[in-house]
Amino acid sequence: MDTENVVKHLRLLWRTDRVIADIRLRHLLVGLGLRAFAALIAVFGLLMFELAAYLALVQITSAVVAAAALGACNVAIAAILLIIASRAPSGRELELANEIHSSSMDSLQLEARALQAHISSVVNHPLNSLIPLLIVPIATMIIRTLRSHGGSEGEAASPPPNDRRAT
Numbered sequence: 001m002d003t004e005n006v007v008k009h010l011r012l013l014w015r016t017d018r019v020i021a022d023i024r025l026r027h028l029l030v031g032l033g034l035r036a037f038a039a040l041i042a043v044f045g046l047l048m049f050e051l052a053a054y055l056a057l058v059q060i061t062s063a064v065v066a067a068a069a070l071g072a073c074n075v076a077i078a079a080i081l082l083i084i085a086s087r088a089p090s091g092r093e094l095e096l097a098n099e100i101h102s103s104s105m106d107s108l109q110l111e112a113r114a115l116q117a118h119i120s121s122v123v124n125h126p127l128n129s130l131i132p133l134l135i136v137p138i139a140t141m142i143i144r145t146l147r148s149h150g151g152s153e154g155e156a157a158s159p160p161p162n163d164r165r166a167t
Contacts, residue, residue, distance in 0.1 A: 006115075009108040016101040023094050031085045038081035046074060 050070050057066030 006111045009104050009111060012104040013101065013108060016097050016104060019097045020094065020101060023097060034085040042078065
């Protein structure tokens with residue numbers, strides 16, 4: 001378990017989520033642009049064609065039949081444009097981004113499991129994780145204590161030469 005790996009996986013996950021969102025946003029914008037363009041065509045172009053077709057059909061048939069035929073043509077054209085606008089995004093980019101996202105999530109879950117195992121071992125056996133950290137300081141304290149006691153015992157056995165007692 002390494003925090004650098006966790007950070008690396010989180011960054012990778014964030015980047016792939018950003019790429020996936022960017023791809024989906026581009027697809028939505030293209031679809032919206034196509035819909036807006038379809039509406040623009042419907043407003044300007046079809047009005048002129050309908051006017052011409054209506055005037056031509058009124059001479060051949062009644063006004064009601066001419067209006068119904070033009071309405072059916074408009075619905076068919078709008079349906080074709082909506083089908084084109086709602087097609088799926090380019091699969092290769094999105095597939096690659098989803099694959100990297102999945103791999104990053106798996107690695108992050110693996111790191112999280114390792115962290116959970118480490119934490120549970122620390123909680124269950126707290127001294128196991130503290131012993132390696134405390135060995136060096138405790139050993140140095142013991143050595144210093146033994147050295148200081150060893151030196152003070154030698155000094156207590158032989159009194160200092162300038163020791164004068166007040167009488």
